[in-house]
Amino acid sequence: MKIMAIGDVVGSEGCEFLRSNLPKLKKQYAIDLVVANGENSAEGNGITPFSARYLFDSGVDVITTGNHAFRRREVYSLFDEDENLLRPANLPEGTTPGVGICTLDTLKTKVVIINLMGTIFMESIDCPFKKADEILRNTDKNSIIIVDFHAEATSEKRALGFYLDGKVSAFFGTHTHVPTADEYILPNGTGYITDVGMTGVIDSTLGVKKDIIIKKLITKMPARFEYAKGKSKMDLIIFDIDEGTKKTTSLERLTIR
Secondary structure, three states, X not given: OEXXXXXXXEHHHHHHHHHHHHHHHHHHOOOOEEEEEOOEOOOOOOOOHHHHHHHHHOXXXXXXXXXXXXXXXXXXXXXXXXXXXXXXXXXXXXXXXXOOEEXXXXXXXXXXXXXXXXXXXXXXXXXXXXXXXXXXHOOOOOOEEEEEEEOOXXXXXXXXXXXXXXXXXXXXXXXXXXXXXXXXXXXOOOEEEOOOOEEEEOOOEOOEOHHHHHHHHHHOOOOOOOEOOOOEEEEEEEEEEOOOOOOEEEEEEXXXX
């Protein structure tokens, strides 16, 4: 089974670029399932019902998120209504909308998608290691299991990747918007990359107009972020997973421009 993971989709430019390229990529690489991080897909910040629907209608099967999941109040109810729109599973239960795990029953096998968030340089939430253990104890071991770990520190991402090696089929990081060149299959068969990257405007600072970020860093004054416009790219990784062993047999990192 071939599963495509797409890096953080930023704003309308990122959404439109994804829509213009995803259908042909799915056909070209015979993709069975697409996961995309959409927590910045709305203009301004966060995710809205409109941007979520735009991604689903463009061919994304599951949308994962992270620390910007609840920036836009209008999306709260959608997290409860759409089981394929995920928020980090280690956010507090009962006080945050939605869930952090979903199961898709494909024609080939069951695929479980888990969304987790890091704690280093981020919010103080439940330990992602312990939460992963809790989820896996209650997950069908005959399923293909995919993890999106939305985290800042590369050390935390690599540590959790090794911790879950052999327990999940594939593990990809999101959040930094910068792709890493360390994709490989871990010793026990888990496909891994520290960060997939970003889908959005190339001439930007993580999708935001670069002049705004430069001024903010120089003056140390607050600034209202605006997403950049222009030529875009899409960072992604394709995991080829054996349906019998549930292990990754090959993986390929791509940047579409």
